[in-house]
Amino acid sequence: MTQQSMPLSGAQAGIWFAQRLDPGNPVYNAADRIDIHGPLRVDTFERALERCLAEAEPLRLRFTDEPAQYLPEYDSLRGCLTVVDLRGEPDPETAAREWMAADLRTPVDVVTGRLSRHALLRLTGEHHVWYLRAHHILIDAYALSMLVSRTAGIYTALADGLTPGAGPFGSMAPVLAEEEAYRASGRYARDRAYWLDRLGGAPAPAGLRRRGSACSLCGSPRPHAFLLPRAPSRPPVSTARRAC
Known part of the structure; x- marks a missing residue:
């Protein structure tokens, strides 16, 4: 059966063209670090x-x-x-940072590449990252926080033996339909x-000709934190979000 093709949104199209013009640039990689204690x-x-990703159609x-x-x-x-x-490393925290930095610096092909990735880095018995x-063509920082x-x-x-409630994610189809209706409107x-x-x-718009060096990566992680009630099913969690 043939896959049903959908157009890109305006924001997606801009990222698609930019990444295709400069495929070796990892600037559109966005990442979060979540410390679980x-x-x-x-x-x-x-x-x-797995359940969350099944609900999140954009991913x-x-x-x-x-x-x-x-x-x-x-x-x-x-x-x-x-x-x-990473528990056997001399410095698990440094090893974790180097592992994440290497992945974040790796360019991703928007057609053939792995557009999202999840890893659980074990630093100690009760500290996981x-x-x-x-890739930004899939999701933005706000949606990452929703995820x-x-x-x-x-x-x-699940840890409490309960059935999770409904998720907050929607479908791409209404978003694309709304944008199409707007473009056809007065x-x-x-x-x-x-x-x-x-x-x-104003000056003429810049062309699509490649020039100059690749854009730099996002800055260093910007710390954010929240705590969940400490219980076996609810470990405290702190986050550090990369400022992308």
């Missing part, structure tokens, strides 16, 4: 992550050689989590006329 059930965490999107996207008919989420044991990286919160909620429910025509007038006399 306490007794973590790794198998339960992996189940929670399952694939892209083609033309500016288009589609949802695979079958996309197994089993094995989506890489577990890395959840590293999640996604973290949803996975934590599913984990808590409001879009008025907005376009306004900005053409407002920017009259």
